[in-house]
Amino acid sequence: MAMTLRFDDDNDATRLRAAAAAEGVSMNEFVRRSVHERLERMSVLQKLREAWGPLPADAMDDVHRAAASLGIDPDHAAELLGVASYRAAS
C-alpha cells in the first residue's frame, strides 16, 4: 500500500530528512520503521494494560509524578493514560 505523507511544518520534514540521513536510510524507510516500532510498542502496552487493569481513581499523584519525571505535560500524561487530570477537571 502506497501512502503520501504531508507535513504542515517544514521543520518536521527537515528533521525527518536529517534523522534518516543519520541512520543511513531513506526517509521512506525511516518512516516505515517508525510506524512498525510504534505499532509494536502499542501492542505490548495494550497487553500489559489488560493484565494490569485500569488505573485506580487515586492514581493521579503517581501520574503527575511520573509525568514530571519524564518531562511530559501532566494533562498530556493523563490523556495518554486515559485518566482525568486534576487541571482538566478543575
Place this chain on the structure above:
Amino acid sequence: MTSPADRPRGRVLDTAALVQATTGKPLYARVLVELALAAGTATLLIPVTAYVQALAELPADLRWRLMLLTTSPGVELDLLDDREKAHEIADLSAADATLAHVAWCGVRYGWPVVSDRMVDLRIVALGVEVEPLP
C-alpha cells in the same frame, strides 16, 4: 553505534522497580513504565542482572508480563557480554553484582536509576542519579 550521550534520555530500572512495575503494587513504577511506553519519549534500560533477580522474585504466573515488556521497542536489556565491562562492574562492588551492574548502567548512560536502594547505589557509585521509588 551511538554513544550513550547521543541516545535519548531514559531510565534504568532496578530489581524493585521491575517487580513493582510488573505487579502494579505499589502503583508508581507501573505508571512510569506505562507512561514511558505510551509516550515513546524515553528508553527504559533493564540491566540483565536485575531482570534475572526480578524474574526470580516474581510469582511464576506474572513473569510473562516482565518478559513481554522486554520485547517492546524503547525497552532495552543491558547484557553482560563484554569482559572489560564485567571488570568495570566488579570494581564497583564485589558483594552485590546486581547492585553494581545497575549502578554501572546509571553512570554509563547518565540516566536516573529508578530504585529503592538509593543509599546503596550512592555508596558504590557516588555520581549515580537515583529516582527513588515511593
